[in-house]
Amino acid sequence: MSDVRAAVAAVVDPEIRVITIDELGILRAVEEEPGTGRVLVTITPTYTGCPAMDVIRADIRRALAAAGHPDAEVRTVYSPAWSTDWISDTGRAKLAAAGIAPPAPRGDDTVVPLTLAVRCPRCGSPDTTQVSRFGSTACKALWRCRSCSEPFDHLKAL
Amino acid sequence: MSLFDFTLGLGDDALVAAQRLGEWTSRAPEMEEDVALANIALDQLGAARLLLTYAGELEGAGRDEDDLAYLRDDREFRNCLLVELPNGDFGVTMAKLFFLAAYQSPLYTALAGCADERLAAVGAKARKESAYHLDHAALWVKRLGDGTDESHRRMQDAVDQVWPYVHELFVPDPAAPVDPATLRADFDATVAAVLDEATLTRPETSWTPGGGRDGVHTEHLSYLLAEMQVLHRAHPGANW
Numbered sequence: 001m002s003d004v005r006a007a008v009a010a011v012v013d014p015e016i017r018v019i020t021i022d023e024l025g026i027l028r029a030v031e032e033e034p035g036t037g038r039v040l041v042t043i044t045p046t047y048t049g050c051p052a053m054d055v056i057r058a059d060i061r062r063a064l065a066a067a068g069h070p071d072a073e074v075r076t077v078y079s080p081a082w083s084t085d086w087i088s089d090t091g092r093a094k095l096a097a098a099g100i101a102p103p104a105p106r107g108d109d110t111v112v113p114l115t116l117a118v119r120c121p122r123c124g125s126p127d128t129t130q131v132s133r134f135g136s137t138a139c140k141a142l143w144r145c146r147s148c149s150e151p152f153d154h155l156k157a158l
Numbered sequence: 159m160s161l162f163d164f165t166l167g168l169g170d171d172a173l174v175a176a177q178r179l180g181e182w183t184s185r186a187p188e189m190e191e192d193v194a195l196a197n198i199a200l201d202q203l204g205a206a207r208l209l210l211t212y213a214g215e216l217e218g219a220g221r222d223e224d225d226l227a228y229l230r231d232d233r234e235f236r237n238c239l240l241v242e243l244p245n246g247d248f249g250v251t252m253a254k255l256f257f258l259a260a261y262q263s264p265l266y267t268a269l270a271g272c273a274d275e276r277l278a279a280v281g282a283k284a285r286k287e288s289a290y291h292l293d294h295a296a297l298w299v300k301r302l303g304d305g306t307d308e309s310h311r312r313m314q315d316a317v318d319q320v321w322p323y324v325h326e327l328f329v330p331d332p333a334a335p336v337d338p339a340t341l342r343a344d345f346d347a348t349v350a351a352v353l354d355e356a357t358l359t360r361p362e363t364s365w366t367p368g369g370g371r372d373g374v375h376t377e378h379l380s381y382l383l384a385e386m387q388v389l390h391r392a393h394p395g396a397n398w
Contacts, residue, residue: 048283049204078208079279083288132190133294134197143189158286 005030008041014055015137018098021056025086028077032069039064039072044082044158047138077109084158095155098123101128101143103157118154120145130154159371162216163236164334165277166226167371168265169209170237173227174379175258176202177386178245187248194294198255201287208280228390232380233373240323242379249309252298256352257320259292260262261327264344265336272335273282296352303356311356317353318361326368 008030009022012132021027021043026081029042041060045053057074064072092102101121117126125147132142140153159167186192198397210223221229240258245251266288269281302313330339353360369375389396 045204047204047287048208048280049200049202049203051200076277078283079275081279081283108202132193133290134190134194136193138197138200156290 002030002032003067004032004039004064004069007069008039008060008064011056011059011063014052014059016095016098016100018094019087019091021060023088023091023094025084025088025091026056026082037069037071041072041074043074044077044080046082048078050138052137055080055127062110084155087155099152100140100142101152101154103155118143120148120150121152122150123148159331159334160216161274161335162213164331165209165213165216167225167236167238169206169213170208170235170260171241171258171298172202172209173315174235174237175241176206177382178198178241179251179255181245182251191248195251198291201284201291205280205287208283212276212280214292225392228387232375232383233377235379235383236371236373237375237379238323238326238370239367239376240320240370241325242376242382243323244378246316246319247312248298249302249312250319252295252302252359253313253316255291256295256299257324257327257349259288259295260345260348260352261324261341263292263348265340268336268341268358272378274335279333290315292348296348299352299358300356303353303358313356313371314358317344317358321361322363322365322367325366326370329368329371 009020009027011021013019013021013024016024024046026043026046027041028044030041030042032038037089041064043053043056043060055147057076060074061072064070083106085106087102095102099121101118104118118128119126120128123145125145127146128143129146130141131144131151135142135153139155139158141156142151143154144151176199179195179202182195183192186195206227207223210226214221214223214226240254243250243254245254263285266281266285269277270285272278272281289323299313302309304310305313324345328338328342331337349360
């Protein structure tokens with residue numbers, strides 16, 4: 001990985017601060033223009049209305065400036081649409097360690113995501129129940145573990 | 159209808175729906191539903207921003223998403239009447255959301271495969287969110303319809319009240335990237351399955367109010383716009 005890409009890839013998600021934008025799969029490309037050193041970064045939102053996008057763009061520019069690339073453009077693309085399948089294995093492990101149950105693989109492109117069983121990120125029990133289909137951010141739902149009684153966030157499969 | 163008008167109509171549907179749903183914030187019957195309605199409003203707003211930005215580019219008159227959202231009067235809005243109707247009680251809000259999602263879900267899915275690249279990208283993104291809205295609203299329609307006598311009565315009232323406004327969504331437009339008339343069968347199948355399970359019926363009425371796509375709205379839209387636009391009009395270009 002080039003230094004430039006590494007600098008951008010290390011930017012953390014402002015709402016789930018344990019995971020980087022690269023691990024979350026929203027960093028699509030980092031290109032450096034030969035000669036000028038100008039950097040073009042391409043990102044995609046998790047949800048269309050994700051309010052964290054402005055902060056992410058600013059954080060990317062700040063990280064690039066700190067890495068010696070003040071001349072940078074951050075472009076947002078919507079196609080292909082982000083999927084939770086793009087979250088890396090490292091990213092999934094970090095989410096679970098932070099108490100956020102990672103999404104199940106979607107595999108095929110069915111329209112309605114169905115979650116059959118979500119494992120409690122605290123005690124590992126599959127005996128969990130959905131408290132609310134919508135959570136603290138657009139990409140999460142609120143669940144509770146029936147074994148250890150802990151409530152937890154679940155990143156919805158999309 | 160031009161591509162600009164078509165895109166503007168879909169953008170206005172999403173924008174006005176977002177504004178209405180946002181009115182529930184801090185007023186929903188339970189905390190979880192408060193969060194849910196705000197999240198759905200946010201999805202609608204996200205789609206609205208993409209669609210209005212694109213509409214502005216299609217028009218080529220230099221208007222951006224903010225100009226289109228904040229500096230048009232009611233007669234210049236192209237949203238369907240369904241989304242501008244007042245929220246009413248929770249049942250009415252769920253009936254509105256259910257019918258809207260049952261329309262937007264196949265609409266965005268069809269757009270995802272259309273020839274216009276920008277609309278296809280919006281469709282591919284928004285259809286996943288829309289499917290979730292549909293799922294959520296259908297759940298409530300069933301729970302309330304097949305619930306207590308009182309919840310059944312109020313959910314049926316809501317369906318009766320909102321139903322006439324769905325016809326406007328499917329007025330044929332063969333020149334559009336997706337002809338709305340082609341979405342009707344999918345919509346009817348979704349609605350029939352959910353209402354049956356909810357022990358609800360569709361009202362027998364031939365009244366089909368419309369005109370939203372031509373800028374002829376109910377009296378409710380201008381009040382909604384007044385609240386949405388007042389800050390921007392008082393302080394043009396204001397930024398957080």
